[in-house]
Amino acid sequence: MGLNILPRKNTKISPNSAVLDLNVCGITQIFNFMPKTREQKEQSLSYAKESVSGAKSLVFVGYHGLSVPKVEQLRNQLRQEQVKFQVIKKTLIKKVLDDAKIDVDVKNLGKGLAVAYAMNDEVSAAKILAKFQKENQALEIYGGVLEQKFLDAAEVSDLSKLLSKPELYAKLVGSINAPVSGFVNVLASTIRGLVQVLNGIKEAKA
Numbered sequence: 075m076g077l078n079i080l081p082r083k084n085t086k087i088s089p090n091s092a093v094l095d096l097n098v099c100g101i102t103q104i105f106n107f108m109p110k111t112r113e114q115k116e117q118s119l120s121y122a123k124e125s126v127s128g129a130k131s132l133v134f135v136g137y138h139g140l141s142v143p144k145v146e147q148l149r150n151q152l153r154q155e156q157v158k159f160q161v162i163k164k165t166l167i168k169k170v171l172d173d174a175k176i177d178v179d180v181k182n183l184g185k186g187l188a189v190a191y192a193m194n195d196e197v198s199a200a201k202i203l204a205k206f207q208k209e210n211q212a213l214e215i216y217g218g219v220l221e222q223k224f225l226d227a228a229e230v231s232d233l234s235k236l237l238s239k240p241e242l243y244a245k246l247v248g249s250i251n252a253p254v255s256g257f258v259n260v261l262a263s264t265i266r267g268l269v270q271v272l273n274g275i276k277e278a279k280a
Contacts, residue, residue: 118162122170125158125191132219133199133230134178137161138186139212148213151202156194162187171219178224183216196220197236204234 126132137145152159164187168180180187192199200218207213218225220233 115163115166118160119166119170122160122162122167122189123173125160125189125193126170126174126176129158129191129193130196131192131199131233133190133192133203134183134216134218135188135190135203136184136186136214136216137188139214140210144210144212148203148206148210151206152190152199155198155202156192157199157202158191158193160189160191162189174222176219176222176224178217178219184214186214187216197233200230200234201236204231 137148140148149159164180164183167187167189168178171178171180190199190203203213203215207215215227215230217227218230218233225233
């Protein structure tokens with residue numbers, strides 16, 4: 075006898091009962107489009123709140139054009155640099171940002187939204203995503219957040235060109251045996267770059 079998972083004629087099935095039946099059959103993945111449960115939404119919201127509160131910067135991206143293996147590849151690259159990556163609904167991330175007093179026009183960020191939370195330094199998320207985008211043009215960078223201020227895509231690109239902490243440390247170590255002027259130049263260059271990005275944000279908001 076074959077497995078019968080179809081409803082009888084004129085029988086109404088709620089989404090929950092359909093999912094329950096399909097869970098038994100082990101084929102729920104074909105219903106991934108179904109709405110998240112309240113518990114799942116609360117978990118997503120809690121994760122986003124915790125991540126935003128501890129992040130040095132955020133980057134908003136559109137992942138909808140990427141294959142599943144590419145998304146996993148990106149997740150792994152970000153994870154290695156202590157960058158969290160979360161696919162999240164706009165309504166949820168808007169609530170988190172509003173609660174954190176961060177003004178972002180979420181509805182205009184584009185479809186297939188995901189957020190990268192840079193937990194270690196300000197530039198790591200932007201740097202990894204900018205590099206990944208060069209090799210995978212399906213990834214879209216919508217913007218970001220630095221110092222509680224919104225960055226557009228161009229400003230995220232500028233941020234990605236600054237030195238990350240490991241790169242800065244490497245340059246500093248390399249300059250130890252060099253004249254003092256070399257050490258000062260490394261610091262000055264990094265500070266100038268960050269100031270330029272912040273000044274750009276300030277002028278844009280003026």
